[in-house]
Amino acid sequence: MDDLRVLPPPSTFERRLLKLLGKPILALADTMGKIVILCRQTIYWLRSAEPRDVVQQIVAMGVDSLPVTTLTSLFTGMVLALQTGFSFRKVFNEPLYVGTVVGLSLTKELGPVLTAVVVAGRVGAAIAAELGTMKVTEQIDALYTLGTNPVRYLAVPRFIACLLSVPVLTLMADFVGIIGGLLIAVYRLEIPSTVYMNEIRSTLGWKEGMHGLIKSVFFAAIIVVVSCYKGFGCEGGAEGVGKATTSAVVISMVLILSTDYFLSAILVSFGIG
Amino acid sequence: MAIRLNNVYKSFGSHHVLQGCTIEVRDGETLVIIGGSGTGKSVTLKIMIGLMKPDRGEVFVDDEEITDLNEEGLSKVQHKFAYVFQMGALFDSLTVGENVAFGLKQLHKYDAVKTRDIVGKTLSLVGLDGIEKLKPAELSGGMRKRVAIARAVAMSPEYLFYDEPTTGLDPIMSDVINDLILNLHSKLGTTGVVITHDMKSAYKVATRIAMLYDGRIIEVDTPERIQNSKNPVVRQFITGSSQGPIQMKVRAY
Numbered sequence: 001m002d003d004l005r006v007l008p009p010p011s012t013f014e015r016r017l018l019k020l021l022g023k024p025i026l027a028l029a030d031t032m033g034k035i036v037i038l039c040r041q042t043i044y045w046l047r048s049a050e051p052r053d054v055v056q057q058i059v060a061m062g063v064d065s066l067p068v069t070t071l072t073s074l075f076t077g078m079v080l081a082l083q084t085g086f087s088f089r090k091v092f093n094e095p096l097y098v099g100t101v102v103g104l105s106l107t108k109e110l111g112p113v114l115t116a117v118v119v120a121g122r123v124g125a126a127i128a129a130e131l132g133t134m135k136v137t138e139q140i141d142a143l144y145t146l147g148t149n150p151v152r153y154l155a156v157p158r159f160i161a162c163l164l165s166v167p168v169l170t171l172m173a174d175f176v177g178i179i180g181g182l183l184i185a186v187y188r189l190e191i192p193s194t195v196y197m198n199e200i201r202s203t204l205g206w207k208e209g210m211h212g213l214i215k216s217v218f219f220a221a222i223i224v225v226v227s228c229y230k231g232f233g234c235e236g237g238a239e240g241v242g243k244a245t246t247s248a249v250v251i252s253m254v255l256i257l258s259t260d261y262f263l264s265a266i267l268v269s270f271g272i273g
Numbered sequence: 274m275a276i277r278l279n280n281v282y283k284s285f286g287s288h289h290v291l292q293g294c295t296i297e298v299r300d301g302e303t304l305v306i307i308g309g310s311g312t313g314k315s316v317t318l319k320i321m322i323g324l325m326k327p328d329r330g331e332v333f334v335d336d337e338e339i340t341d342l343n344e345e346g347l348s349k350v351q352h353k354f355a356y357v358f359q360m361g362a363l364f365d366s367l368t369v370g371e372n373v374a375f376g377l378k379q380l381h382k383y384d385a386v387k388t389r390d391i392v393g394k395t396l397s398l399v400g401l402d403g404i405e406k407l408k409p410a411e412l413s414g415g416m417r418k419r420v421a422i423a424r425a426v427a428m429s430p431e432y433l434f435y436d437e438p439t440t441g442l443d444p445i446m447s448d449v450i451n452d453l454i455l456n457l458h459s460k461l462g463t464t465g466v467v468i469t470h471d472m473k474s475a476y477k478v479a480t481r482i483a484m485l486y487d488g489r490i491i492e493v494d495t496p497e498r499i500q501n502s503k504n505p506v507v508r509q510f511i512t513g514s515s516q517g518p519i520q521m522k523v524r525a526y
Contacts (some may be wrong), residue, residue, distance in 0.1 A: 035466055134364075142362040145355065146428070147348060147380030 015193075031156055033097065035229050038151065042159050042225075044154035053157035061123045062165030066172065068122060069115045073173035076110050077102055077180030086187040095189045099199025102181035107204060108273055111174040112212045116219035117168055120252040124227040127158055128248035131231025132241040155228045159221075166220035167213050173197050174212065211273025219256050226252045275299050276321055276432065276466075281330030282488075283316055288315050291327070292488030298432070303458055303465035305475045307510065308485035309519065314468040315359070317485065318434050321466065322354045323347045337398070352380065355425035359436040361417040369396070369420050370405030376428045395427040398421075399453060400461075415446035419453065426457060433457070435467040439474045451477045451496040472511050476500070484510065 012016070015160050080102050085095035131154060134140050143150045178200060185191040230248035267273055276298040283457040290313035298304050298321075299438040308314050320332060324338050332339050334350050342350065355376075363372050373392045377383045385393070396402060399419040409417060418438060425433055438454065439447035451474050458465055458478075469475055475482055476496045483493040484507050492499065492507050502508060509517030 138358045138361055138362040139364055141319070142356070142358055142364070144324055145322065145351060146376035146424075147351065148375075151343070153379075 014109070020063045030208030031229075034233070035225060037228055038155070038232070039225060041149075041151040042155050042228075045149065045156045046160070048152055048154045049160055052190060053153075054160050056092050057157045057161030058165055060126070061119070061161050061192075062169060065119055065122055065165070065169060069118050069169045069173050070176045072118055073111060073177035074112050074180040076114060077106060077177030078184045078251070079183035080105060080110070080177075081184035082188065085185065085191070085196075089189075090133065095191055097199065098181065098189060098191055099196040100203045102185075103178060103200040104179075104202050106177040107208050108264075109212075109260075111177060112170045112216040112219060115170045115173045116166060116223065116256045117253055118215060119162075119169065119220070120223045120256060121163065121219075121249055124223045124248050124252045125245050127224065127227035128231045128234075128245045129241055131228060132244040135232060135234045136240055138235055145222050155224075158228065162220045162224040162247045166223070167216045170198065170212060170216040171209075174209075207271070207273050211267050214267060214272070215260065218259060218263055222255045222259065223252045226255065275333075275464075277331075277333040278321065278327075279331040279333070280318070281320060281327040281332065283313070283320065283325065283327050289515050291320075294330070294489055296483055296490045296493070298466055299481075301408060301462065301464055302480035303454070303478055304502075305479035305482045306468045306490075307470060307472070307475055307482060308468075308484055309470065309510070312485050314485055315436055316464060317354075317470055318436060322356060322434060323351060339500060341497065353431040355428045355490060357418070357421050357425045357433070357435045357438060359440065359494060361409070361421035363417060363424070363495065365409045367405050367409075368405060369401075369409065369412070369460070372409065372420060373405075373424045373427050376424065391427055393481050395423040398457070399423045400449075415449065418450060418507065422450075422453060422457070426461070429461075430463060433463045433465045435465065435469075436473035437469055437471075438467065439469060439471045443483060447471065447474060448477075450474075453476045466487070472513070477503065486510075 028066075081098050084098050084101045088097060089095045117152040134154070140150045140154075143153060182193060183197055185196045186193050227248040230244040230251070236243075264273075278294055278296045280295045281290075281291050291473050294313070294317060296304075296306075296317070306314050306317060308505045310421050316325060321334075323332070323342070325476065326340060328439065330340075334353065335341050337349060337350065363369075364375065370389075370392050373395060374388045375389055392405060393402070396404065399422055401416060401419055401423065404412075404416070404420075409420070412420065422435075422438070438450050441473065444452065454467065455478055457463070465478075467475075467478055478494050481493055482496055482499045483490050484499070484504075485491075486506050492502060492504055494502070499507065499511065502511070506518050
């Protein structure tokens with residue numbers, strides 16, 4: 001304490017800086033703390049999840065998202081094959097490596113990321129809107145008074161369902177995307193299907209698959225935690241629900257894309273993929 | 274055996290809602306808390322049942338201090354309470370029957386047969402037999418309130434809390450709800466806390482009326498005495514006059 005007293009008083013610049021940064025930093029720390037508490041509670045209640053609720057959520061998140069995610073990856077695989085084929089034809093006079101490019105980029109990057117982004121838009125928004133509406137209509141408080149912890153009843157089934165669904169959706173997206181690439185390779189670029197499939201087989205091992213799947217588990221956790229946090233923290237009627245939903249989707253997407261880089265870097269440094 | 278708030282403070286940001294609120298709910302009575310919109314009536318109720326923690330002050334439920342309890346301890350205390358929320362707060366993904374059964378399954382762990390039995394009985398207690406299969410969205414405002422009351426009563430609580438039970442209802446339905454509160458009180462012998470700004474309802478159901486103003490309870494007395502109160506603030510509120518010491522914040526255009 002004595003040492004602090006002999007320090008000179010803060011300059012105007014320092015004071016302004018503190019004023020400018022103080023609030024956002026406090027708010028950020030507050031948010032981080034609350035997210036950590038939510039995660040802790042979710043993990044604490046993980047075992048007490050009702051299987052019926054989990055299955056219901058898997059249907060709502062996984063099964064109902066399947067058409068959108070497969071359609072997305074089908075066209076992604078197709079356009080990837082098309083662009084690679086034509087670009088490489090310009091460079092090498094021949095559409096080389098189409099299978100390699102499609103297979104690697106889909107399983108390692110586009111499959112997990114695009115699936116996560118689609119799920120964030122569809123499922124994240126639904127979670128934030130549903131929990132947010134429950135919060136502003138006092139249904140969350142009602143859960144407490146009826147002896148039920150809202151995290152256990154609402155967040156845990158969604159957490160488990162999302163962590164199970166997204167990797168499965170990613171696997172299916174990889175598969176469908178590769179098929180889409182195959183269609184274009186064979187019918188548009190006139191590459192024999194055996195050449196395409198051989199390239200896929202020789203480049204894709206379990207490491208490439210794991211690389212994508214591990215990332216998709218992290219993305220799923222980001223989506224469900226951010227959306228639940230935004231839903232539970234919702235305030236201020238219909239407008240609040242709208243804001244919570246928007247920010248849940250935007251924050252999830254930004255976090256997915258930015259953590260993607262760091263996760264990829266870490267996984268590659270561990271020799272996975 | 275009672276609930277006591279002792280010198281409770283609560284603020285949200287720079288907005289000081291409760292500033293030294295002291296109040297006692299006696300066993301077996303129906304205490305009505307009156308006060309203007311946004312004066313902290315709901316906050317007081319939520320502090321009583323541990324849904325919110327006060328910034329300062331003590332809350333006693335049956336002589337047990339609840340402000341420092343952890344979640345487990347708090348949930349034990351909350352077994353004694355049931356809360357009727359302002360807009361009902363029925364779970365709209367569940368049917369009426371599932372709503373009323375919710376607490377019975379989660380908290381009391383009753384089996385299906387017993388639960389169904391209690392659900393039927395409590396729904397007929399509020400005059401809504403045979404609507405178990407409907408969704409809350411299909412109900413009128415009055416019915417929704419009565420289902421919310423049924424859901425609370427089904428828990429067979431020691432204390433029943435009502436957050437503005439007659440707000441937004443037509444005068445006849447309001448009186449039906451008042452009768453229901455009185456009826457449940459005499460039949461089940463539960464202690465009730467009602468917050469309202471509907472004075473007709475307050476006079477009808479109250480054993481005692483407490484007026485919340487400026488973050489404090491300024492007067493607690495029987496309905497007759499409150500009606501003849503000399504306190505200008507209480508007088509202005511119960512007569513519903515715009516002239517007096519209570520200044521409403523009305524934006525001047």
